[in-house]
Amino acid sequence: MKQVFFALFLLFSVFRGEAQQTDSTALLLIDIQNFYFPGGAAALHEPEKAAENAQLLLEHFRENKGLVVHVKHNFEPDGEIHKLVQPVEGEKVFTKNEVNAFLNTGLKAYLDQSNIKDVVLCGMQTHMCLEAATRAAHDFGFNCTVVGDACATQDITYNNVITTAEQVHNSTLATLRNYGKVVTTHEYLETE
Secondary structure (H helix, E strand, C coil): CHHHHHHHHHHHHHHHHHHHHCCCEEEEEECCEHHHCCCCCCCCCCHHHHHHHHHHHHHHHHHCCCEEEEEEECCCCCCCECHHHCCCCCCEEEEECCCCCCCCCCHHHHHHHCCCCEEEEEEECHHHHHHHHHHHHHHCCCEEEEEEEEEECCCEEECCEEECHHHHHHHHHHHHCCCEEEECHHHHHHHC
């Protein structure tokens, strides 16, 4: 009887371990690179705050053994991923030449092979690469959650009209609600 109980215990432990390893959620950190920080070629509005929140998400995923994917734009100088969210061994890094992180990178195939159904996205710039990744992920059938305060952007000008970074950021997040959930770092971590 003890042997049967022990065998069932082992079987349950193995099954439970497999269930934990096959979590269907991935964190996508988009372009949190040095050139977006003060002194960089394309400094954003308050990138430090966004990176600090992204770091909290990254720590959460690492602690819970979640899948972490870093995406970086092929850009120099200062194209390195920022120190607050640098990859560690075992975390996948995709380098892209386009705005859309899924275009010509193998990202979708990697997520599919990893049985990912849900993606949590954050990064830079809110209205460019982060937005493009979210829309593409949605169109590929992933359930998307954008962590808005872990994203940053900059002022943009069109027809001699300047739209502030805060306005660009908020209008982009308002639009992205049509592609998934938009939450704060605190809201996300509180529900996980």
